Amino acid sequence: MGAERAGDERETPARRRGQGELEAQVLSALGGASEPVTATWVLERLDGGLSYSTVITILTRLHAKQAVTRSGPGRPVLWQPVANEADLAALRMRRLLDKQSDRDAVLSSFVSVLSSHDEELLRSLLAESGPGDSAAPHAPADRPEG
Template sequence: MEAEGAGGEREVPVRRRGQGELEAQVLSVLGEASEPVNAAWVLERLGGGLSYSTVITILTRLHAKQAVTRTGPKRPVLWQPVANEAGLAALRMRRLLDKQSDRDAVLSSFVSVLSSHDEELLRSLLAESGPGHPHAPTDRPER
């Protein structure tokens, strides 16, 4: 519902970003750069009324998640993506999995809710990783 401002004009509520949406936008902008860039460069390309400190906070969070790298203590600090949006989602999935005590149960449950297309894609990707690869499929019986 719209609220009425002091001058009688209607105020449109600001839409909150979804969880991780701003991180994905920052990664996308970083992905456009041909070399490491500073936070001001990222801010300029993001637009949308964000503050410099918000951009620094997001870059710092992405650095903690190992999705971006940063230069050393010299100024200005330069940022570069390690992972794209898909890579960030994969990092999140991996962190969630690492927190679980029964990894087999979590992975089994995950696979059981995949669409047939996604399950086939996952099988194909695992097969491509080849035998001897640490993530290659084993000779486990089918479920």
């Protein structure tokens, strides 16, 4: 009763996925499809014992973020990617930045922790885009538009 059983190993709890990890996995699966696919198709390509409802939830969230499209109201609902994993990560980064009151400080801190390779790549990308080539420019609040 109080004795240990030989080979008594406790079941390890399931690893909690990082924020956006499931979305990235779903986008990756969708990216491998040659045409719009069902949620069941996506589920079959994901490992990790996910439920159908979890896949639907992730697809619905991706749809709200405009990262995937879905077919009309008919059945079955078909899904396809609009954005790839890199696009989705960039969108998340942009949304986080948009929530900050001191964008300059956030960007400065971000750049200060980049590797030299990433910093050089960022400089190159900024040089290629040219001045004023922002995807969604933000006018300073204290500057009148017009």
